[in-house]
Amino acid sequence: xxAATSEPALIEVRGLSKRYPGVLALDDVSLGVxxxxxxxxxxxxxxxxxxxxxxxxxxxxxxxxxxxxxxxxMRLASVHDARARGISAVFQEFxxxxxxxxxxxxxxxxxxxxxxxxxxxxLKRMAVEIIDRLGFPLKPNARVETLTRSEQQMVEIAKAFRxxxxxxxxxxxxxxxxxRETDQLFELVARLKAGGVGIIYITHRMQxxxxxxDRITVLRDGKFVATEEAGVAExxxxxxxxxxxxxxxxxxxxxxIGDVRLTIADLTTARHSVDAASLDVRAGEIVGLAGLVGxxxxxxxxxxxxxxxxxxxxxxxxxxxxTGRKPGExxxxxxxxxxxxxxxxxLVMIRPVRENITLPALAEPPLAKGLGLDRRAEKRxxxxxxxxxxxxxxxxxxxxDHFSGGNQQKVLLAKCLTRETxxxxxxxxxxxxxxxxxxxxxxxxADLAERGAAVVLISSDLPEILHMSHRAxxxxxxxxxxxxxxxxxxxxxxxxxxxxxxxx
Amino acid sequence: MAHTLxxxxxxxxxxxxxxxxxxxxxxxxxxxxLTVQNxxxxxxxxxxxxxxxxxxxxxxLTGGFDLSVGTTLAITSVVGAxxxxxxxxxxxxxxxxxxxxxxxxxxxxxxxxxxxNGIGVAVFxxxxxxxxxxxxxxxxxxxxxxTGGTPVYGMPQTFxxxxxxxxxxxxxxxxYFAVLLIIVVWLIVNWTRLGRYFYAVxxxxxxxxxxxxxxxxxxxxTYIICATLTxxxxxxxxxxxxxxxxxIGASMPLESIAAxxxxxxSLRGGVGRVENVVxxxxxxxxxxxxxxxxxxxxxxxxxxxGGLLILAVIADRIRIRMMASLQD
Numbered sequence: 001x002x003a004a005t006s007e008p009a010l011i012e013v014r015g016l017s018k019r020y021p022g023v024l025a026l027d028d029v030s031l032g033v034x035x036x037x038x039x040x041x042x043x044x045x046x047x048x049x050x051x052x053x054x055x056x057x058x059x060x061x062x063x064x065x066x067x068x069x070x071x072x073x074m075r076l077a078s079v080h081d082a083r084a085r086g087i088s089a090v091f092q093e094f095x096x097x098x099x100x101x102x103x104x105x106x107x108x109x110x111x112x113x114x115x116x117x118x119x120x121x122x123l124k125r126m127a128v129e130i131i132d133r134l135g136f137p138l139k140p141n142a143r144v145e146t147l148t149r150s151e152q153q154m155v156e157i158a159k160a161f162r163x164x165x166x167x168x169x170x171x172x173x174x175x176x177x178x179x180r181e182t183d184q185l186f187e188l189v190a191r192l193k194a195g196g197v198g199i200i201y202i203t204h205r206m207q208x209x210x211x212x213x214d215r216i217t218v219l220r221d222g223k224f225v226a227t228e229e230a231g232v233a234e235x236x237x238x239x240x241x242x243x244x245x246x247x248x249x250x251x252x253x254x255x256x257i258g259d260v261r262l263t264i265a266d267l268t269t270a271r272h273s274v275d276a277a278s279l280d281v282r283a284g285e286i287v288g289l290a291g292l293v294g295x296x297x298x299x300x301x302x303x304x305x306x307x308x309x310x311x312x313x314x315x316x317x318x319x320x321x322x323t324g325r326k327p328g329e330x331x332x333x334x335x336x337x338x339x340x341x342x343x344x345x346x347l348v349m350i351r352p353v354r355e356n357i358t359l360p361a362l363a364e365p366p367l368a369k370g371l372g373l374d375r376r377a378e379k380r381x382x383x384x385x386x387x388x389x390x391x392x393x394x395x396x397x398x399x400x401d402h403f404s405g406g407n408q409q410k411v412l413l414a415k416c417l418t419r420e421t422x423x424x425x426x427x428x429x430x431x432x433x434x435x436x437x438x439x440x441x442x443x444x445x446a447d448l449a450e451r452g453a454a455v456v457l458i459s460s461d462l463p464e465i466l467h468m469s470h471r472a473x474x475x476x477x478x479x480x481x482x483x484x485x486x487x488x489x490x491x492x493x494x495x496x497x498x499x500x501x502x503x504x
Numbered sequence: 505m506a507h508t509l510x511x512x513x514x515x516x517x518x519x520x521x522x523x524x525x526x527x528x529x530x531x532x533x534x535x536x537x538l539t540v541q542n543x544x545x546x547x548x549x550x551x552x553x554x555x556x557x558x559x560x561x562x563x564x565l566t567g568g569f570d571l572s573v574g575t576t577l578a579i580t581s582v583v584g585a586x587x588x589x590x591x592x593x594x595x596x597x598x599x600x601x602x603x604x605x606x607x608x609x610x611x612x613x614x615x616x617x618x619x620x621n622g623i624g625v626a627v628f629x630x631x632x633x634x635x636x637x638x639x640x641x642x643x644x645x646x647x648x649x650x651t652g653g654t655p656v657y658g659m660p661q662t663f664x665x666x667x668x669x670x671x672x673x674x675x676x677x678x679x680y681f682a683v684l685l686i687i688v689v690w691l692i693v694n695w696t697r698l699g700r701y702f703y704a705v706x707x708x709x710x711x712x713x714x715x716x717x718x719x720x721x722x723x724x725x726t727y728i729i730c731a732t733l734t735x736x737x738x739x740x741x742x743x744x745x746x747x748x749x750x751x752i753g754a755s756m757p758l759e760s761i762a763a764x765x766x767x768x769x770s771l772r773g774g775v776g777r778v779e780n781v782v783x784x785x786x787x788x789x790x791x792x793x794x795x796x797x798x799x800x801x802x803x804x805x806x807x808x809x810g811g812l813l814i815l816a817v818i819a820d821r822i823r824i825r826m827m828a829s830l831q832d
Contacts, residue, residue, distance in 0.1 A: 307714070328716035339714055346714070348707035350774050359704055360715040362697040372696050415715065 008071060010035040010198040011056070011087070011167050016065035018051050018222075025051040027222040028065070033167065033198040038189060038212045041202045043219035043241055049202050052219070053169045056200065057089035058082030069166075080109065088160030089169035094152055098145035102138050102155050103127035106162060130161045134188065150181045157188070168192060169200045174208065186212055204292060206234050206499050238495060242462050249439050250467035251446045257470065258283030261454040262335065262423045264304055267313035273299040275478035276313070281423060281454040286445065288469030289458045290494050295475040297458050298340065301425045305330050305337040318422065331360060334422035338412060340431055340458075346412045349401040353391065353411050354382040356400055361418035385414040390440065406437035413444060424448055425456040430464065442468060462491060474498065514826050517768035518819035519780060522812070523787055530794030537797050550789035551678040552737045552744075553759055557767075557785040558689045558778070559733030560760040565693075566706040566726045567773025568625060568632030573734045573760055574753030575643035576617045580738030582647045582656060584610020585748020589658030599660035606659065610742070611735040617643050618731025626723035636727075640757070647750035656748030667743035678740050685733065690778045692729075702726065706773025755806075762813040763788050765820065788812075 009032030018026040026048045033039045041049045054060040056067065058076035066073050069085060076082045082089075096105050106127045112119045127140045136154040144152060153173065160168055170189075174182045189199060189212055203209060209216060209230075216232065218225040218240040225240050263280040274296040281287045289297040302308045304315045306327045314323045317333050327337070339345040347356050358378050361367050366377045382396050389410040391403075400408055409429070416424055426445060430438045445468065449455050459465050465472050472489045474482045474497040482497040484490075512520070530537040556573050563570040588606025595601060617639060624635035670677040693699040701722045704712045712719050734756075742748055767784025769776030788809070795805045 326718075327713055328718060331716040337714065339711075345708075345710040348704050348711050348774060350707050350770075351703055355700060355703070359700070359712070359717070362700055363716070368697060371698070373700065375695065 009033060009068070010070060012068040012071075013052070013056070014066050014068065016052070016055065016067070017063050018048075018055060018060065019063040025222050026055070026062070029219065029222070029224045030065075031217045031224065031227060033200055035166075035196045035198050036193050037214040038193060038199045038201050040209050040213040040216040041200060041219060042204075042209070042216050042237060043225075047219040047241075048222040049219055050171070051222070053089055053091075053171060053200060053202065056082070056087065056167070057091075057169055058087070059089075083110075083160075083163065086164045086166035087169070088165060088167070089171070090153065090156045090160065090173060091171050094156050096144045096152060096155060099143065101141050101143055102131075102147075103140035105144055105155055106130060106140075106159055108159075110162060126162070130158050134158055134161065135184075150177045153177070165192070165197055167198045167200065171202045172204070173201075174203070174205070204499075206237075209237070235492075238462075238491065242491075249442065250463075251439075251443050253286060253446045253449055253468065253470070255284035255286075255446075255449040255452070257285045258452065261318060262304070262456075263314075263316040264300065265314045265316070267300060267303060267315065268311045269299060269303045270309035270311045272311075273308065273478055274303060277475075277478075277480050278313075279473055279480065281456055283422075283452050283454050284449055285470045286449050286455040286457055286468050288465035288472040288489075289456060289475060290460075290462065290465045290472055290498070291475035291481075292498060293460065296478040297473075297475040298427050299478075300475070301337060301427065301456055301458060305335060305425065307337070328363075331419055331421075334420065335425070336360075336416040336419060336421045336423070337425040338416055338427060338429060340428035342408050342412045346415075347400045347408060350399055352397045352399055353386060353403070354379060354396040356411050357382045357385055357396075357414045358418060360415055364419070381418065385417050386411075388417070389414045389444075406433045409433050409437060409441065413441065421453065423454040423456065425458065427458045428460060429457070430459075430461060462494060465489070465494065466491060510826060513819075514823055517766075517780070517823065518816055519766055519768060519783055519787065522766065522816075523783070523790075526787065526791055526794060530790075530798065533794065534797040537794055542793065542797070546786070546790050546793045548676045548679060549793065550786050551676075551682040552741050553756075553763060553789055554682050554782055554785040555685055555737035555740070556734050556756055557760045557763040557781050558685060559730035559737075561689075561764050561769055561776055561778070561781045562702060562726045562733075563632065563636075563730045564706075564761070564764050564769045564771065565702040565773060565776050566723055567709075568723075568726070569636070569761055569771075570621065570632070570727065570730045570734075571636040571757045572617055572621060572640035572643060573730070574756040575640040575647070576614045576731050576734040577738040577741065577753030577756055578647040578750045579617060579643050580610040580614035580735040581742040581745075581748045581752055582650050582750055583613035583748075584739050584742055585656035585659055586650065588660070588663065589656060589748075592658060592660050599662045602660050603663050606663075607739050610739050611732065614735025614738055615728060615732045618728040621727035621731065622724035625727060626720040644750065651748070651750050653750065657746075659742075659746065659748070664743050664746040667740055668746065669744070678744070681736065681740060685736065686778065686782055689733070693778055698722070698725065703774050706775075708774070755809075758813065759788055759809065760785075762809065762816065765813065766816040768820075770820065771817065 012032035014030045016026055016029045017024065029048065029052060041052065043049050051060065055062050058079045058081050067076065068074065097108065103124050107123050112122055124140055131138050131140065136158060138151060138154055144155060173185060177185065192199060201212070213230050215227055215229055216237065217227045218237065220241060220243050228237065260280050260282050265278050267277050268275055277296065277300050279287065291297040299308060303310050306325050310324050314321060316322065317335055320333065322330060322333055343349060358367060358381055362373060367374055367381065386394060386396050391407055391410050400411055413429065429441055429445070433441065445455060445457065457465065457468055466489055469489055470486065472484045472494060473480055474494055476497060484493055536542055560570055560573060584606050587609035588602050591602035591605050592599065620639050621636055624630040625632050667677055672680065693702070701712065701717050704717060705719050705722045709719050741752055745752065763784035764776065764781050765771065766787060767780035769781060791808065791812070792805060795808065
């Protein structure tokens with residue numbers, strides 16, 4: 001444990017674990033945050049950062065392990081409890097009531113009353129004091145829903161100051177801020193540091209780590225990897241974050257590249273999540289799409305599949321113009337999109353495996369029998385596919401939510417085998433999946449390509465892109481930033497286009 | 505033992521426990537309760553609620569509900585009776601023509617309520633609560649307006665004689681309708697693609713869309729099926745009453761939702777079985793019948809019914825929690 005230095009930690013976690021049904025989100029993590037330091041949490045999506053901070057903020061209870069505050073063990077039963085000890089978090093999802101004013105939001109749950117009535121004037125005065133001290137350009141009577149996102153974030157931060165502040169947790173606070181607003185935020189962070197506040201800061205941006213981090217703790221797959229001092233080489237951090245895994249994890253893809261199957265030309269979505277993106281995918285080819293969350297790598301394929309409104313541009317499948325068609329129609333024509341979040345979009349968790357696997361195929365022969373359903377054929381198909389995916393346990397009548405994350409993922413992938421498909425799109429196919437299942441999924445994807453299917457692999461997991469793709473495309477803020485082929489697909493090459501460009 | 509009970513509760517829900525309790529209590533309370541004649545009576549009386557509950561089940565399966573089933577009954581009854589008496593007035597000798605035309609008219613009018621609900625919920629994305637609540641006021645108003653608030657008479661005698669009070673091979677005619685509809689609904693739900701889609705859309709709308717299902721179309725059909733079934737119940741009830749009435753369905757939304765929930769249909773959608781819904785509806789009528797025999801005042805019966813509904817929902821919540829704990 002690197003945290004064990006002479007300086008005592010302000011807040012420290014020891015052996016912290018958090019288990020959700022089917023997932024170990026946090027696995028025996030230990031780290032300490034000192035007074036007056038900015039401690040960055042670094043890791044991929046799903047590495048456990050969010051779970052960790054939600055526990056520290058009192059919003060979530062750990063399954064095992066302890067939290068120590070100034071050396072004393074403590075239990076945080078609620079967000080309120082954490083606030084009372086001066087531990088406050090600003091999450092990406094704000095906890096503001098849009099219809100209330102800034103002042104009302106600041107003291108929500110901690111209203112001052114006189115004889116049972118709200119001391120409105122006093123509350124407003126206190127709100128003004130906090131806002132002035134922080135130097136935020138906020139009006140206490142403004143309703144929160146009328147504010148910009150960065151102003152709302154200021155309100156969220158200001159909430160932390162209604163009592164004495166010891167630990168401030170910031171979850172990707174600059175994601176929606178302009179450069180100037182970011183500078184202001186960093187000034188504030190510097191002032192807080194000087195005042196002895198410990199700051200836990202989550203970011204994906206290298207530039208920010210260089211600017212404000214004192215120490216960086218890297219998490220991967222819910223586990224503690226290392227705590228590094230500021231000034232650590234970026235390459236080292238990324239290596240720690242992605243974790244080079246055994247080479248056999250990835251199969252060799254021996255496919256023959258054929259004709260163009262899918263062509264996306266100059267595609268812009270209605271909400272501009274994708275901006276003039278063009279790409280094509282050939283039979284037998286695996287094209288990797290890389291980039292940060294929200295960079296457009298996922299949105300471009302969702303739009304092509306009919307999940308997002310397209311403003312301009314075209315999508316062609318085998319030469320046919322399919323721009324703006326519905327998901328069902330796209331599947332009929334041979335495009336299948338496998339979504340990243342199996343609980344949210346992928347599976348009907350409360351229904352059995354059999355029903356989930358065959359859901360996309362019910363309208364087609366052999367399962368369709370007029371208006372009816374050939375349940376024998378359905379059972380046969382589900383059994384065959386579950387066996388092929390090596391579902392464990394092999395119980396296709398069990399509801400999906402009774403399976404582990406890895407096996408749920410197998411059910412999700414089995415769905416795309418029920419239809420004749422020319423172009424498969426896998427969006428984060430290995431999220432929250434153990435290493436063994438991961439290897440099986442990679443083999444599965446390689447098989448599809450080797451049998452002549454075109455594959456689009458959208459992933460935040462770099463090694464996945466590096467090892468699986470014939471071509472790799474990097475997205476940044478809705479646009480295609482770079483494209484690499486074959487040997488040119490290297491970690492350095494891809495990563496150099498991930499983050500905002502440095503001023504030369 | 506406790507563990508076994510818990511398992512039974514988690515798999516089948518609260519209904520078996522309630523049925524057992526009701527049977528024991530009412531048998532003790534009245535000698536006339538546990539007789540063939542009385543139980544046959546219960547089955548005959550429950551026909552209308554059973555059919556409406558089958559409709560309600562579709563709405564619940566997709567994660568919504570239909571508060572306008574009462575209004576659908578009213579509109580069906582009023583329009584059906586008005587049409588029937590008009591045709592009977594024009595052609596007094598052709599009773600069956602009047603019956604057929606009137607029934608079609610009534611059921612079509614009832615189904616229109618479902619079309620309106622379907623458009624609101626599926627096309628405009630109005631919450632089922634508001635949409636069906638609003639439509640229930642609209643429809644009830646129309647039913648009262650059409651009749652001026654008075655019952656509609658003048659239907660052919662044969663209509664009531666056959667569909668209200670008739671028997672075939674010793675079994676009341678309405679029961680045949682109920683059995684037929686139960687079979688049809690069971691087939692739809694379990695053996696057709698559409699049936700599967702109700703569960704899928706209710707269980708996870710996004711996943712259904714991504715599986716290529718036309719989720720809006722499914723929702724639209726849901727409310728039409730619900731209204732059509734309710735309308736059939738409405739015509740049968742009209743036959744039983746021998747009049748068209750605007751006030752016949754007031755307690756139906758509560759009773760049909762209660763029957764489904766007690767029968768283990770999830771309020772969150774995606775879970776529910778036809779046979780349990782039928783049992784749920786039978787249970788409610790059984791309780792009402794038992795309370796009548798035990799001479800419990802009808803005002804108090806309303807209290808019991810509301811209580812049972814809330815109890816069933818609480819039991820459902822506990823069941824979800826137990827499900828999670830049994831998983832660990």
